[in-house]
Amino acid sequence: MNQPMNPALRRYVDRLLAGTGLHAQDAEPVAAGQRRDLPPSAVTAAAALRDGWDTAALTATQRAQP
């Protein structure tokens, strides 16, 4: 399942990223490490996003293993 972000989640993401220079559409590419051209105001948020994403990806990999 790879669906567009639902409106409530989009509003939540925008609220959490306020002040970082990032917006909802930026969050997933930054978290997944696909976007690295970040404004200085986003560096701390980006590091935390990447750690959260990587942790989730790690558990997903473990779940997929038989």
Next chain:
Amino acid sequence: MTVEWFDLAQRLHAAHTGHPVPRLIHTPVPPIPHPVAVRARVQAGSVLVTAADPTMPAVHARDNDALALLGDLGVRVGAEGWATLVTDDPAALPALVTLARRTDPDGPQGEVAAHIAWWADRADFPGTSAVVGLVEAARTRWTTGTDPDSETHPGTWRAWLDVPDDGCGGLLSLLGRVTDTAPLPLLGAITEDDAWSWTKAAGEHAEGWDWRRPDSTARAATGLRARCDTADLFTAALLGDPLYRRRAVHTGHVVVGQVDHPPNTRNRITVTCDRMDARLRTGNTVTGWVGAPTDTAPEYFHGTIAATAVHAGRLVLTLSGVTTHRPEPGTRVTLTPTAPSPFTMRAGRARYARLYTARRSWLTTGRTPTPARRDVPLDVLVAGAEDT
């Protein structure tokens, strides 16, 4: 703190894959041998109850019939063991307490009412095996690809955990999903406290003690202390989970850094932290190991935070009392608060209870005691505010 962004990425990952993301490797719910799934609500003065257990499909009843139904499901304080209330609705237990308060203490449903009262008492203890709030348990174990408000609705969890049945049978299925892995290790100590409390409640009921009476000062004080101890124990239990520790780096409860040895010391080390937002304070006892927060270490070192300072923009913690497994300079270590000992906690509570009964203690004589302060966990404060 950066935990909101860490959690946000997990939400985005869940939305991307369509699978909830685990926040824990373990389950935050202890083993539940006798679950009773219940929904209850007050309607026009009546209390309507729907209940089921693994051997009996859902049955609806109201008022006294509802109490009889619960009694048939083993919800009796005179039974051999306790039943666990399993629900997805925070209004269910207050509705049951309303029903229990209407009973005659000496009547045929007195045993059922006393069991409900025990549920209400133990519901304040995180990690208890007396009451399982499925929504809270699921939120502790997973993150979904929705906003946090949506996660307060049981329907969100049924959808994400693939439990289509929205009746009491579905509650038992949800319980099965939430508990399909090993429990957090320290939960066993909380279950032991449940057992002690259950035996006490059964004994008091047999002796004719009425749970409707307001608590004495001693009972209220020891109850508050027990709640605080359990909240501390549950926090420590969560920190025992590798995934939770990785997240706790972003709250400052787990610290990662590099070791150095101060000159002319044999049992001190310094740890230069990766981050400035550590929550460890001077006087805290800590447990550490060489490696990352998610590692299960072969050996641990222990110490006390003797000093904190900032050097060249980096937070430096000085640990004293590091007598065994002292890490070498340059190694990277993880520090967590040392978990409290359930045995020490119980002994402390027993001493505290004795102070309330001993005729010459400072509590019963009114002498000014030696001040000893502690933080009351936020969960306990919130539960207390909700009770008033």
